[in-house]
Amino acid sequence: MGPLYHLGRYALLIKRAFKKPDRQKVFWRRVLNEIDKLGVSSLGIVLIISVFVGAVVALQAAFNMESPWIPDYAVGLTTRQSIILEFSPTIISVILAGKVGSSISSEIGSMRISEQIDAMEIMGVNPASLLVAPKVLAAMLINPFLITLSMAVGIFGGWLGALASGALTGEMYVFGIKSFFHLYDIFYALFKTVIFAFIITSVSSYYGYFVKGGSIEVGHASTRAVVSSSILIIFANLILTQLMLT
Amino acid sequence: MIKAENISKSFQGTNVLNDVSATFKKGQNNLIIGQSGSGKTVMMKCIVGLLEVDKGNIFYDDRNFNKMSFKQRKELRREIGMLFQGGALFDSMNVEENVMFPLTMFTKWTYKERQDRVNFCLERVNLNNVNHLYPDELSGGMQKRVAIARAISMNPKYLFCDEPNSGLDPRTSVMIDELIDELTRDFEMTTIINTHDMNSVLSMGDQIIFINKGEIAWKGNKDEILTTNNKTINDFVYVTEMAKRLKG
Numbered sequence: 001m002g003p004l005y006h007l008g009r010y011a012l013l014i015k016r017a018f019k020k021p022d023r024q025k026v027f028w029r030r031v032l033n034e035i036d037k038l039g040v041s042s043l044g045i046v047l048i049i050s051v052f053v054g055a056v057v058a059l060q061a062a063f064n065m066e067s068p069w070i071p072d073y074a075v076g077l078t079t080r081q082s083i084i085l086e087f088s089p090t091i092i093s094v095i096l097a098g099k100v101g102s103s104i105s106s107e108i109g110s111m112r113i114s115e116q117i118d119a120m121e122i123m124g125v126n127p128a129s130l131l132v133a134p135k136v137l138a139a140m141l142i143n144p145f146l147i148t149l150s151m152a153v154g155i156f157g158g159w160l161g162a163l164a165s166g167a168l169t170g171e172m173y174v175f176g177i178k179s180f181f182h183l184y185d186i187f188y189a190l191f192k193t194v195i196f197a198f199i200i201t202s203v204s205s206y207y208g209y210f211v212k213g214g215s216i217e218v219g220h221a222s223t224r225a226v227v228s229s230s231i232l233i234i235f236a237n238l239i240l241t242q243l244m245l246t
Numbered sequence: 247m248i249k250a251e252n253i254s255k256s257f258q259g260t261n262v263l264n265d266v267s268a269t270f271k272k273g274q275n276n277l278i279i280g281q282s283g284s285g286k287t288v289m290m291k292c293i294v295g296l297l298e299v300d301k302g303n304i305f306y307d308d309r310n311f312n313k314m315s316f317k318q319r320k321e322l323r324r325e326i327g328m329l330f331q332g333g334a335l336f337d338s339m340n341v342e343e344n345v346m347f348p349l350t351m352f353t354k355w356t357y358k359e360r361q362d363r364v365n366f367c368l369e370r371v372n373l374n375n376v377n378h379l380y381p382d383e384l385s386g387g388m389q390k391r392v393a394i395a396r397a398i399s400m401n402p403k404y405l406f407c408d409e410p411n412s413g414l415d416p417r418t419s420v421m422i423d424e425l426i427d428e429l430t431r432d433f434e435m436t437t438i439i440n441t442h443d444m445n446s447v448l449s450m451g452d453q454i455i456f457i458n459k460g461e462i463a464w465k466g467n468k469d470e471i472l473t474t475n476n477k478t479i480n481d482f483v484y485v486t487e488m489a490k491r492l493k494g
Contacts, residue, residue: 023351115334118296122406123348124323 017132030134039142050150054157062167072168076176079158088150089189093196097229101204105225108208109218132205139197147193203229253302264460273434275450280457327397329407333389335381342377367395387418405437
């Protein structure tokens with residue numbers, strides 16, 4: 001099966017997923033459940049990684065920019081830009097592709113091999129609309145909040161790191177954080193986040209939805225989902241950066 | 247009544263069903279039997295629309311399924327109930343939610359009305375006080391009964407059962423057979439059962455179709471199957487030691 005076959009089948013699945021839901025009330029209830037499952041349950045890992053990476057970025061910046069030509073506040077500025085532009089939207093999304101993507105793919109894949117999806121089909125329910133669309137929509141809604149929190153916590157971690165290093169004062173770090181700030185950077189980061197959320201959930205759903213075989217194939221599908229969505233995120237990041245920042 | 251007319255299906259050049267025609271009557275247990283890999287599951291999946299036929303037509307009471315639009319098929323499917331081999335219960339939902347699922351999706355009934363219907367269906371399959379249990383808390387036989395309750399919740403005209411006895415002990419198998427038989431007659435459904443359980447064949451087979459290598463090799467009923475001289479069906483029926491001894 002070539003890439004065009006997968007692309008076509010993926011497009012058809014997404015088209016089917018976003019058809020008018022059979023029952024609006026059930027659909028939106030599922031969206032809320034998915035927000036809890038995909039977003040709220042990822043909060044812990046996102047916050048822990050963000051605070052430590054923020055601290056490390058600040059430490060790296062402080063130790064690599066020891067020059068009389070570079071002002072101290074550049075540590076804050078560098079940390080902020082690294083976290084807002086790349087770390088939070090891209091790296092956290094890749095981490096979520098691993099956590100959320102494998103869970104989506106194995107959940108839908110298990111439903112496929114245990115004929116639960118066929119059961120929905122026989123009842124006249126659109127399984128793609130009931131299983132795929134709420135996950136995609138939920139991630140596109142909740143991930144921007146997760147990433148915004150990640151940014152805030154990452155910058156806070158940077159402050160802790162900067163203080164711990166003793167290379168600059170807290171006031172200087174905060175001054176760096178406030179310097180040359182463009183609101184557009186936040187918009188750019190959140191826009192990327194929404195696109196990445198779509199990639200993670202739709203690609204993982206695709207691999208789960210079309211599983212054939214047994215539990216070993218569900219495992220393979222889960223691995224393929226994580227690998228494919230991670231690569232697609234990195235690729236989409238390149239294109240979006242080229243389009244939006246140049 | 248369901249009619250399959252000259253249906254054929256192949257996978258990657260291999261013919262699985264070859265020009266098969268059959269009529270499945272209302273209010274009767276219509277059994278499709280055959281060895282594993284004979285094409286009976288493919289036939290059921292073609293009839294129910296989970297697989298598209300390469301050739302031929304399927305009629306649901308003179309409505310040509312193959313010529314229906316997506317929307318018309320969706321409407322028709324509300325008249326279909328299906329019992330899957332493994333039950334196919336939604337494992338994120340408890341028993342009540344599973345049986346209520348089609349009602350929630352397709353009726354505008356109040357919660358109370360839906361709950362009454364769920365309780366009625368569960369009572370019909372002899373299950374009480376299991377509403378809040380999850381599928382993994384039920385035995386195989388109970389899961390099958392919940393699946394039957396879900397299949398009949400929308401009061402279907404057509405009931406499909408794919409290997410209803412697989413994985414069940416003989417006593418539970420008989421109970422499931424009796425239940426399907428009773429529901430078929432009480433609700434006047436057209437029931438199609440896919441099985442290779444000879445006990446089911448002999449107890450429920452109002453009409454039996456024997457599929458061999460993708461073709462209908464024999465047609466008859468539960469009495470005729472014991473007296474036929476057809477070698478292919480005899481080789482299938484009398485393969486076990488017990489059956490050979492009974493035949494004498």
